Amino acid sequence: xxxxxxxxxxxxxxxxxxxxxxxxxxxxxxxxxxxxxxxxxxxxxxxxxxxxxxxxxxxxxxxxxxxxxxxxxxxxxxxxxxxxxxxxxxxxxxxxxxxxxxxxxxxxxxxxxxxxxxxxxxxxxxxxxxxxxxxxxxxxxxxxxxxxxxxxxxxxxxxxxxxxxxxxxxxxxxxxxxxxxxxxxxxxxxxxxxxxxxxxxxxxxxxxxxxxxxxxxxxxxxxxxxxxxxxxxxxxxxxxxxxxxxxxxxxxxxxxxxxxxxxxxxxxxxxxxxxxxxxxxxxxxxxxxxxxxxxxxxxxxxxxxxxxxxxxxxxxxxxxxxxxxxxxxxxxxxxxxxxxxxxxxxxxxxxxxxxxxxxxxxxxxxxxxxxxxxxxxxxxxxxxxxxxx
Numbered sequence: 156x157x158x159x160x161x162x163x164x165x166x167x168x169x170x171x172x173x174x175x176x177x178x179x180x181x182x183x184x185x186x187x188x189x190x191x192x193x194x195x196x197x198x199x200x201x202x203x204x205x206x207x208x209x210x211x212x213x214x215x216x217x218x219x220x221x222x223x224x225x226x227x228x229x230x231x232x233x234x235x236x237x238x239x240x241x242x243x244x245x246x247x248x249x250x251x252x253x254x255x256x257x258x259x260x261x262x263x264x265x266x267x268x269x270x271x272x273x274x275x276x277x278x279x280x281x282x283x284x285x286x287x288x289x290x291x292x293x294x295x296x297x298x299x300x301x302x303x304x305x306x307x308x309x310x311x312x313x314x315x316x317x318x319x320x321x322x323x324x325x326x327x328x329x330x331x332x333x334x335x336x337x338x339x340x341x342x343x344x345x346x347x348x349x350x351x352x353x354x355x356x357x358x359x360x361x362x363x364x365x366x367x368x369x370x371x372x373x374x375x376x377x378x379x380x381x382x383x384x385x386x387x388x389x390x391x392x393x394x395x396x397x398x399x400x401x402x403x404x405x406x407x408x409x410x411x412x413x414x415x416x417x418x419x420x421x422x423x424x425x426x427x428x429x430x431x432x433x434x435x436x437x438x439x440x441x442x443x444x445x446x447x448x449x450x451x452x453x454x455x456x457x458x459x460x461x462x463x464x465x466x467x468x469x470x471x472x473x474x475x476x477x478x479x480x481x482x483x484x485x486x487x488x489x490x491x492x493x494x495x496x497x498x499x500x501x502x503x504x505x506x507x508x509x510x511x512x513x514x515x516x517x518x519x520x521x522x523x524x525x526x527x528x529x530x531x532x533x534x535x536x537x538x539x540x541x542x543x544x
Contacts (some may be wrong), residue, residue: 297459
């Protein structure tokens with residue numbers, strides 16, 4: 156899909172001119188999905204992109220029609236929000252450059268490669284009077300918001316327990332550059348568990364204490380297929396982790412994340428309340444069916460009707476609207492830092508074989524209101540195939 160296919164019609168040019176200008180740093184595999192996602196929101200205007208690798212920026216620019224600049228040129232340009240799509244190990248350095256340039260920062264997950272780096276970014280943003288937004292924003296989709304309605308509505312009673320499972324064989328056989336998934340700051344917890352933790356925090360509130368066990372099944376992995384078939388990957392972070400999460404509101408949730416499992420039959424997220432249970436779909440997606448029951452009654456299925464497709468950039472659009480209105484944006488840095496600390500604490504708890512208490516807290520983001528899509532001038536566009544950042 157070409158960038159020209161995403162432009163507004165002539166009668167929409169006035170709205171486009173009033174839209175918030177945004178830019179992207181990072182021309183990796185998830186870049187096309189963001190370009191397509193951002194184009195769905197009339198309150199955003201993508202004005203350019205950059206990458207530390209000029210050849211990568213040139214290739215994506217030619218493929219999608221997004222103007223390419225050097226990083227310095229982009230940071231000196233008109234963008235009010237800069238989206239960071241670089242690997243986690245670069246999030247602090249790139250984020251600091253964005254903030255020092257006077258731009259608001261929206262970054263791919265996780266907020267940074269470590270809790271210390273994430274805290275440093277938040278401190279710098281506060282000192283600069285700027286905002287940080289952070290993926291995942293999938294909790295803003297129809298499934299996450301329907302779950303929020305059910306939890307807040309009280310039909311299930313107080314949530315007392317639950318379990319969450321993200322287990323797969325890893326990205327070795329489909330991602331063109333899988334090595335970074337096995338470095339510190341990535342792995343199944345930081346790369347994929349972040350979706351589950353963010354969904355849980357928006358539903359239940361902050362986490363107070365964690366415990367953890369971690370294991371590396373293979374210190375060296377071989378890429379099984381594709382252009383890099385047969386190459387070896389040095390594994391530098393645990394690939395199978397089990398965490399116990401204690402929430403401030405009283406729930407205890409077990410989270411399992413793994414890159415070592417071929418197949419399983421566990422649900423993505425299950426919540427158990429005093430008066431019923433709730434099963435959620437994949438939190439890495441915006442939509443999907445939910446199942447709920449009251450006491451020992453029958454399971455009832457519900458499917459959301461809005462924000463159920465591929466909407467990467469929804470959190471950016473909400474951030475732009477929040478900047479205009481003065482409210483807090485939902486996929487915000489405070490929640491991202493809390494989730495990052497929880498993941499960092501699970502790794503530390505596994506290493507020291509003892510529970511770790513969390514220092515940060517965050518407010519649950521506001522639920523999505525009925526006029527949310529209209530406030531973002533949302534119009535669904537054809538989806539493109541996306542890959543993990």
